[in-house]
Amino acid sequence: MYSNEISSPGRHQCLQYLKTLRKFQNDGLYTVYLGETHISENLITGDISYGVANPKSQSGGLTLIHAGGLRGWVPWQYRVFFQSQELWTSPKTTGANEEAFKELCQVLRKSYGKCTVVIRPKQWVTSPGLKHRNPTDDLSEIPPQEPEVIQNAPSLTIQMTNISCCPKIARCYGHELFCFPPSYPHLSPLESAWSSLKWAIINNRKDFTVTAFPKINDYKCIHLKALIENGIEGVTPYKWKTSFSRVKKWENHYLYSQA
Known part of the structure; x- marks a missing residue:
């Protein structure tokens, strides 16, 4: 059985976060959540044998970075990385790492x-040992729990900008x-x-997915970019509002049950 109350060690931090966030919202700031997720190779191909044999391995697959708010995905050129290298951007590639975050801030302001x-x-820094959740988990409905760590898990390659520069860049755009x-x-x-x-x-x-050579049934090609874009488009503004509603219920529970 899960406890719905805030655990003692994180109680103050969580309440402080919620109160500050509500203050920003009351001041008219639009809330945007910026994050990344790992899309494993077996999730893309459907080949579960590799995942079963190597349940702790995260060496394959992609890392997708995007942002969204109550109105849906931010109209920003999201980033996709493949094992430390940027795979593509939509629709163009930018230069230095910091430019990506500046670009996002410009889009948000506009x-x-x-x-x-x-x-x-x-x-936005390399994070060794970070466990990626099961793709079927809907974490918006899972009560708080201590984060788990997998030993020797590969580092994420999120180096779009230096963490020390992020607040300064953000404030430059308000x-x-x-x-x-x-x-x-x-x-x-x-x-x-x-x-x-x-x-x-x-x-x-x-x-x-299409067969590259009709006579070789086990050799197939996946239109990866189109597949990812289809998944992104499937997260509609309605789904965002539904998810925000669940988050708001958790926020209200924590704020008012601790009063």
């Missing part, structure tokens, strides 16, 4: 005005960069968005 950009702690409590992923609607995106990949990958 589209929504001043924003609160919520990220995981240490989101935004606030803000971290949510690391033990409470269900306070981010992005977790539900990642779950929907991965289910879309699982359910629709056959529509984006």
Whole structure:
């Protein structure tokens, strides 16, 4: 049985986060959640044998970086990385790493005005030993729990900008960069968005797969970019609102049950 109350060690941090976030929202700042998710190779191909044989391996697959708010995905050129290298951007490649975050801040200011950009702690630096959740988990509905770590897991390759520069860059555009409590992923609607995106990949990958050589049945090509884009488009504004509603219920529970 899960406890719905805030655990003592994180109680103050969580309440402080919620109160500060509500203050920013009351001041008219639009809330945007910026994050990343790992899309494993077996999730894309449907070959579960590798995942069964190597359950702790994260060496294959992609890392997708995107952002969204109550109105849906941010109209930004999301990033996709493949084993430390940027695979593609949509629709073009930018130069230096910091330019990507500056570009995001520009898009936010133009589209929504001043924003609160919520990220995981240490989101933009290499994070050894970080466990990636099961793609079928909808973390927006899972109560708080202590984060688990897999030993010797590969590092994420999220080096788009230096963490020390992020707040300064954000404030240059009138935004606030803000971290949510690391033990409470269900306070981010992005977790539900990642779950929907991965289910879309699982359910629709056959529509984006073709046999490269008709006489060789086991050699197939996957239109990977189209498959990812289809998954992103499947997370509709309605789904964002539903996820935000669940997050809001958790926030209200924590704020008012601790009064």
